[in-house]
Amino acid sequence: MKKNILQKVLIIFCGALLVVSCGSQKEALAISAEEQAVFSSDDEQQVEIKDDKTEYEIIIIEPGFYVWLQSIARPEGYYSQSFLENRNRLLVTNWNQRVLQPQVFNPNLYELQINYEPGIDYGYEVNYKLYNYFIYFQRKYNQRLGPFLPRI
Structure with a gap:
């Protein structure tokens, strides 16, 4: 009898914890009208990611990313x-794993390895x-590449 009561209490506690944690996730992922307008933009201005000193470069051609980076993202120096x-490191690892699993993850979203x-x-x-870009991508396409919420 004691075992059944303990099990019921444990199930109720876990259920309450699940409800509370799900509620906080929805709140953290709220997307403003301004951000939604940027996501809907068809502006395809490319963003070059490079460092002249190290000679590494990535070019991103993603509609709306340039505007999002200039208007919504935290400014340089914030992090x-x-x-x-x-x-x-974590986000690239998860991205690359998804590129290698096109039968599980949308190959139109995860095209090339980084x-x-x-x-x-x-x-x-x-x-x-x-x-x-990872924050933008996760928020725009409702994806999770890591254990943390993609917040601004």
């Missing part, structure tokens, strides 16, 4: 380079823009 590098080596210093600008 430290070590924060950006740590997040990018060559990002952890031991290389790509510089602040490359890390900043790559990280912000």
